[in-house]
Amino acid sequence: MLEVKHLAKHFGEKAAVKNVSFQVNQGDAFGLLGPNGAGKSTTISMITGLLSPDEGEISMHGKTMRKHPKFLKQRIGLVPQTIALYDMMNARENLEFWGTVYGITGSALKDNVNWCLQVAGLEDNSKQLVKKYSGGMQRRLNIAVGMIHRPEVLIMDEPTVGIDPQSRNHILETVKNLNRQGVTIIYTSHYMEEVQFLCERLAIMDHGQVIAYGDLNDVRQLAGTLATITIDTQGDLTALVAELQQDLSLKQVQNKEGALVMQSTNAASAVSKAVLAMSRHGLQPTKINVEEPNLESAFLHLTGRQLRDGWDGASA
Template structure:
């Protein structure tokens, strides 16, 4: 549906984004993950046509942003990191204004405004001036403005920055619900847990470049991270341990105080093998716990540093 091909952008003699490529399929919830300064916002600005790339192209439905900017912009909604609202207007007035910018009028404008207010959970605050809104309410209205023209693709640039946990949870659930309704989402964040909650596919950026790309499982496997499995059972675990050690797909096997602890790239297959071995020895698992590798571990493996250490040299 949307293809980003070899995008690069320099400021002065320094690359902010260098040779970035990824594809977003229709109905995807796609994450663009990386520390502050990784180049995410610059990439999004090129995808939406706010910045012209020095190299590369953005294509949607076979049409390029370079040759058909109006076609793409009509189908893309942007929720910027900064609040883009008129604080002396009400929520409804903001939505009506931005709707007319897109050429929407009459009953369609009214229907779109009402839909956006409902999605943002602001139906009871439509007459209140935006400057009197809490930070979380402004963020929710910021998202609503990005949806006023019912875009095919909704691009969200760090939409939960600086808000309280309750508002953050509301926004994350709203994004998930919009995606379930068929809206394709591109979600940029430096919060691992948000991308893991929302996105099935992602690209990790660092220092202006994509360093990992694919499904969540793809990225974990690229990083070489392993799931940790703990299976508790009573009985002779040492004999089972010796048997399982012959299987090269099971790593770091231990008998730890009445529980077999091991690691594997395929947790489901590993659990099946251990449970089968236990049943063959007349043992019954009492408790099974699987700790999947997370994106934090993947990022640490790929870069040698924590995500929140930040980055330099990109925007």
């Protein structure tokens, strides 16, 4: 549906984006991840037509941004990280204004405004000045503005920054429901749990390049396929560890500060084997913890840093 091919963008001698390619399928919830300065915002700016690429092309339904910018812009919505609202106007007035910018008028505009207010959960506050809104309500209206023309693709750049947990959960559920209704989502975030909750496919960027791309599970397993199992117990673990070390399905079996720690590709089987062996040695588990390979560990493995490292409130 949306294809990004060999994008490159320079600012002076600095290459902000280098040969970036990925494809977003219709109905996708697609995550675009990267630490500060990775090139995400520059890539988004080119996809939305705010910046022109030095090289490469963006296309949608076979039409390119270079030759058919109006066609693509009418089908792409953007929810920027910064709040793009007029705070001396109310929610309805903001939506009506941005709707007319897209050329929507009459009953179509009224219908779209009402739909956006409903989706954002702001129907009861539609006539309240935006400056009196909470941060979470402003974020929700920011999303509604990005949807006023009912885009096929909605690009969301850090939509939950600086808001309370309740508002964050409301926004995540709103995005999930939009995706279920057929809206294709491109989502950037510094919160791994958001991407894991919303997205089935993703690309990870670092230093202006895509360094991982594909299904969530495939990218997650780039950190390895071994789960780490920690079992707390009391008693001497020497004989238990020696026995379990003979099992070739278990890796890195050790006594770590009085707890049994091991790795396996099959966590359930490993826990079962360990508990049975503990019973034979007169030991009882007091706590079992399983850490499966996750997106956070994959990101750290690929980039050498946490997603939030160096974050200053803006993404590049």
